[in-house]
Amino acid sequence: MKTLLLWAACCLCLWRTATAQASWQWAKAAPNFTVNDAVTDAAGEALVTGSFSVPVSFSSPYFTGTLTPVGLSDIILVRYDANGNVKWARQVGGSGATAEGISLALDGAGNGYLAGSYADAALTVNTGGVPVAYVGGSLGTGRTCVLKFAAATGTVSWGRGAGGGTTNSRSCTPAGVAVTSAGTCFLTGTYGSYAQFGSLSIGTTLKQAAFVAAYSGSGSVLWAQSTQPTGGAFYQTQSRGGGVATDASGNCYVTGSYAYSGLQLGTLQLGAANASLSFVARLNPTTGAAVWLRGTTANNTTDVASGHSVAVVGNSCYVTGGFSGTIAFGGTYTLLAPTARGYVASYTAASGSTSWVRPLLDALGTVRVAASGTSVVAAGAIAASGTLGAQSKLWFYEPSGVSQGSLGVVSGSPEASSKISGLGYAGSVLHVGGPINGFCIFGGNTVSAPPTGPAGYFVARLNTAAARGAAASPAAMATIYPNPATDALRILLPGTAHSAALYNQQGHLVRQLKVSQAAAILVQGLRPGRYWLRWQGADGAGSQQLLVQP
Incomplete structure (x- = not known):
């Protein structure tokens, strides 16, 4: 067994370069809206999504105007050019509704897909001409929506709602969306008791369960799958969808977590868990049947592992998440940490066998992942230290698991903090976004927000081309x-x-x-x-x- 002790991890990771392979290009404040996800298109431009509850004004060479929410909060969708100028901004909402954009994906053919959450009322504005209906349930109000839009203009061609369907339906909330080059859209998240996806329905005896659903390019539901328990008590057993991805052949991959039960997905099962653990699976894109299913294992009931995000390039499936205690990945690699940390793991996409696992020594909270043919990028935040708050950080690895270094945001004031919640990667261009407090420094750029109270949000661009393939030299100092x-x-x-x-x-x-x-x-x-x-x-x-x- 290969055991990775945190204090020795940097030796095992084989650092090849002195600094990260990326440099900050620009950073912008998001005026009065949240940023939950970001994607990068082939032209190196960014799209971000989140929500807003007060009027948002924009002024750029391309777009000047104000968006006013029609509901309690609306979904927002914004496109930036390569220099950080807003090209357009769009909203999706409905009177009395609370809505939020959660995840974005692009199909490479000019279409974008947005997964969002909404509650209490239908979505009627910019939904493709047909409202996204709200189906109630007395035990939970959150619902999932998926929208297809033109990436060049933000105009929505169709929207679909999911969740609800019976009086005992609990909330149904999304975590991620992915799309194939042919336009098949995969959606994952978490629901309780019962959920409706078009004419298809799923149910579970878990308190909460992970779902995966597929939609055609025209918005038809192709299939819907749910995880199921293989034992345990209702009040303890649960599973959650964390992230979803697709490969060049259109296969579907999903990661998440499950607790205090075995886990079943289709005909495949993971053994009973006496702790909260992570899973990753590959699904048949046509039927939704599980092709392989892998999970972590633990020594103690207090051990924890979770799957937050997944990305697939070639025959490598990369997963990021969090862990504490003693966690084994596929029986080959084991991580140990007394307190919560992050990880990035690589699995063989064809079989699900573990290729390598690396601990993210100082990671805190949710960790996202994106990948290209030359770099794997994990993004999140590091824990507060002394008088400094938690700050955004990106970790870079070669596809083989060799570290390429890291890059972070610098605190410009003691109360400053930030976190990356959205990550988009295409070619050599990265875009990130997330919450921010205080005065933060992104290379030669600064973004500031009130030091206390509700967070502000930022959007930033990085480039990885300059340093790729060569050892970096220390930056010149004043x-x-x-x-x-x-x-x-x-x-x-x-x-x-x-x-x-x-x-x-x-x-x-x-x-x-x-x-x-x-x-x-x-x-x-x-x-x-x-x-x-x-x-x-x-x-x-x-x-x-x-x-x-x-």
Whole structure:
């Protein structure tokens, strides 16, 4: 057995490069709307989805206007060009409805698919001319919707609702959507008791169960599958859908978690679990039948593993999630951690055998995954440290599991925090989005939001092309002396810098600097406090912190 101890993980992962294979290109605040997911298209542009409950105004070279919610909250869909300009923004909602966009996918033929949640009322605005009906149930109000839209314009061609159907139906909520190049759409999430998908229905004796459903390009339900327990008590047994993906041949892959029971998917089963564990499965795209089903195992009832996200490239199926305790993956690799951590695992897509597993030492909460032929990217947040809040981070791996480094967001103030909830990857371009508080630094870009209270949200773009395939060199640093300073300080910028500025901890511009590489820049008259020096050069952006004392 190969056991990966967290304190030795960096040795086993075989670090090949000194820094991450990506650099921040731009970062933008999302004005008054949430960002739950992001995708990148073949042109390197981004689409993001989330929700909004107050008017949202946009002003860009392409699109100027205001979206006003028609319900308690509406789904929002926004497209950005490669430079971060909003090309258009669309909404989906209904009077009295609470709606939210959860997940996005593109089919490569100009169509996008959106999985969302809604409650209490039908969706009537931008639903393709036919409302997405709301079917009630006394034990839960959440429902799932799937929408097909034109990726170039955001116009919805059809929408379908799922969930409900009986008076004892519990909530039915989505977790992910994926689409094949032929336009077959796969949807996963979690439901309770009973759920209706078009003319098909599924039911479970679990308190909660994972579902997987398939839709044709015209919106017809092709099949719907549910996980089932193989024992255990109703009040304990449950399973949840975490993420869904497809490969170049159109096969369906799903990951999630299950607890305190065995798990059955179609004719395949996992043994009884005395803990909360993760699973990953491959399904036949035509029938929904499980082709293979793999699960983690644990030593103790307090051990935990979950599957959050899945991506498939070639014959590799990549899964990310969280774990604590002692968790075995396929009986070959075992991870150990006393507290919650993240992981990324690779399975053979054809058979489900475990290829490699890597712990994400400092990961906290939900971890997303995306992949190309040259890189596997895990994204989430690292835990708060000292006076600094949790911050976004991306981990990069070769398809073989060799680490390519990591890249994170920098806290510009003690209360700053961020988290990646959406991740899109195409070619060499990554787009990410998620919640943010305080003043955060994305390379040479900054985004700020109120330090406390409800989070703001961000959208950011990265590029992986420049560093791919070669060891990275440390970024050039500025020389700041003295640091800490009192009444004056001098700054010597890297030789390629062409612009520079000082910002306070709230992200406000304090001083635009006159750049000189030949001599140090004298800075006087700063009030006591912490500041960030940011510069832009031919080899990228940089930032350093400085302190002015009374």
